[in-house]
Amino acid sequence: MMQTMMQATDTKTLIVEREMPHSLEKIWRALTQGPLIEEWLMKNDFKPVVGHRFDLRADWGVVNCQVLTVEPNQALSYAWEAMGLKSVVTWTLTATSTGTHLRMEQSGFRPEQQQAYEGAKYGWQKFFAALERVVGGLS
């Protein structure tokens, strides 16, 4: 499930959430242990310590992060800065009768041109492949 919403401050938040047939503890481990994070997200030097700065490395670039909240088995948030985008990623885990409801919220998408401009400066080469698909769909 996925949705976006407009906040009063005029920034947008992206929400992705799913029901998972797994325990809170297990999902928490996957979200907070470096080698496990690398398996599903990116290479990293993450530590579940508030204030810890870490980098996530993907083929399309580096994301500079800082841990903001650590509430074991419940909530985790970190600042997420990449290619001109300054955002915050928040994970929320809620126990359900069948496992866990996992919610990811990425907030701070600004509508301004400046953001896209910065993104274009850093990310346009990687972006080109995607652009080609979009353009292909137009004709």
Add this chain to the structure above:
Amino acid sequence: MHAEPTAVLKILSDPTRRAIFERLSKDGEMTVHALTDPSGVSQPAISKHLAALKLVGLVHGRRDGRETYYSAEPKALAPLIDWINFYSSFWNNRFDRLEDLLKRMDQ
């Protein structure tokens, strides 16, 4: 200043224009002659494509004597960059991977 996203997309929907833009991006400043040589496209056609690219700001022309040197302006791609869309597919993909990992962790 940025052109409308649809205008930029329309200009780039032509493969020859895309090739010209990519070439200028990779190899830097070039004259029409240099661009014409390996492409197999006629010089007037290249000039026309360059004019279209210039119109939406994707290409910049600098005159030096009798030659004009063209260079790419990748920043003109800015109106096309949509981070929400990018991250929507990114996170959905990562959620899939997370679910795969969680299944394997059962062992």
